[in-house]
Amino acid sequence: MTLDARRLQIFLAVAEHAGIGRAAAELGLTQPAVTRALHRLELDLGAPLVERHSTGVRLTEFGRTLLPRARSIEEESQRAVEEIRTMQGRGRGTLRLGAVSSLLAHVLPRAVDGLLARHPGMEVRIVEGVEDRLVEALVAGEIDLAVSGELDADDRVAPVGSLRWRDHVVVVAAGRHPLREHPGLELADLVPQRWVMPPRRTEPRRTLVEMFRRAGLEAPRVTVTTRSITALKALVADAGFLSVMPRPLFSAERAAGTIEALAVPGGTRARRFGVYRRRGGVLPLPAEALVEELRPVIVAVAGEPRQTTTPPR
Template sequence: MDFRQLNYFLGVAEELHFSRAAEKLFIVQPALSRHIQQLEEELGVVLFERDKRNVKLTPAGSYFRDEISRMQLQLRNIIEQTQRIHGGSIGTIRMGHPGSALYSILPEVLSMMYQRFPDVKVQLTEIAEVELIAALSSHEIDVGFTREISTDAQFTTQLLFEEHFALVVPTDYWLNEHTFTGIEQCLESGFILPKIEMDVNYGKLLNNVFEQGGFRPKVVYHSNYGATILRLVEKKLGLSVLPISYRQGSSALGVRFIKLPNLTQLYLIWRSEDTNPVLPHIREIAHEAVGHLSFDQF
């Protein structure tokens, strides 16, 4: 028994006429009759009652038709699902991101993914910059948003956009965009900054902000999570320097953002040899989502 014989059987069961069925199935009638006979012999049952004028299904033939039709539909569904999984329309992607991505590109990426690929499950993990590469290496995540450039060949990075750093101060702080002339005006202030190594890219960029001001910041609190930093600034426990995209989700907080001339970049990063079929969709959508961002608001 093979799929071809089953299709021949269904063709005859639908037409209840061997000549018409043979014509639709593009097979000569004697060959069709021979296939049906072989199928009956293999099953050990009579599927059709036939004489010179009429062809009709036996009770066993009716049952066999219904079950084979159901199985054929199930097989088509299986094939379709298999093709969708292969094409990345169904699947799972584990995404790591720093807090700043939530205030800029991440919501747009997730919205576009859901609209185009609603059957893809995106698992999110907010993760500090210094831990993201390790999470990729250990396969805890599949793709990440990062401000780090990796020179390791096992990873590939894609530049998404660059944005300004901003000095974050409490709402009633004495400095504002009109009176601000340089970060050195905050020489005596305490700062709330990420605890990162200064030999990584983001650390170098952040350190450069203060080097240009001619001083090293007095750090009163360390936190690698932007939302925590914003709350501490709001409580007047110190100032901070963050990517200006944090301003997007901070209107309800008692903080202000003063744009700095210094820039930072956001990249998409993934394992170079990763074969997850969802990954190309993420990369394409992330690139497209940048065009939907309003950098004037940053």
């Protein structure tokens, strides 16, 4: 059975607005037309998709299951049209890219610059986030590529070829933090300090735990959790917190003397980075073009990576 694209579009509008009337207004249809299309989609699937109540509608269990797939179908349709227009010279193409902050400050600017030099009409949309959010964005179709710390490949996310490289994550503190005067500083001395970190189940947080575990220590208690790199840096530089960061992420602060690596044995960990895509489906042409630009940049940053295969189509 093939689902009708127009009915899926109407279902998405109903889900977004949680109401028949609001969806009809957005689509320029009458409420009865929206109701009929929704009812026919339910008949096609043999399951109710929405429940009506006094203030609108809510999705059923079946509707919630269909929603991400309907979004994916809509996104793929739009991208197919966009790519064909680009190939015909009637469109410019859009790269939807997600990345962790350190790579936005270090690796990606050069790759994006090269991409736009070769494809000056292309548009680039960048989402910044830590690994768990990037996986969510990939799966939801909000981005086509994620450039981040190592992700666990599963039935949703796959690496692109073998574009992988290493950097280093270090314990950081303010340039004038009192610990810098501590003779014979050890990781154990850092446990009672105040720490600011990204959330659990992110690569920086796992790095922190592993760093202390290897020294036979319990990881320190994280006092402040934030996804904001601006807040994290401010708490380190101005409020005496400790954190762990890849070196490129605080290069400007290091030059200014406000944040610096803390010289402590065991306070440096290698971190792997890679390029990831949604598993299955077609990698859009703008994403393929960025992959080609990334290779020489990665070579310059970290040395020759392993042989890169052609991105899967």
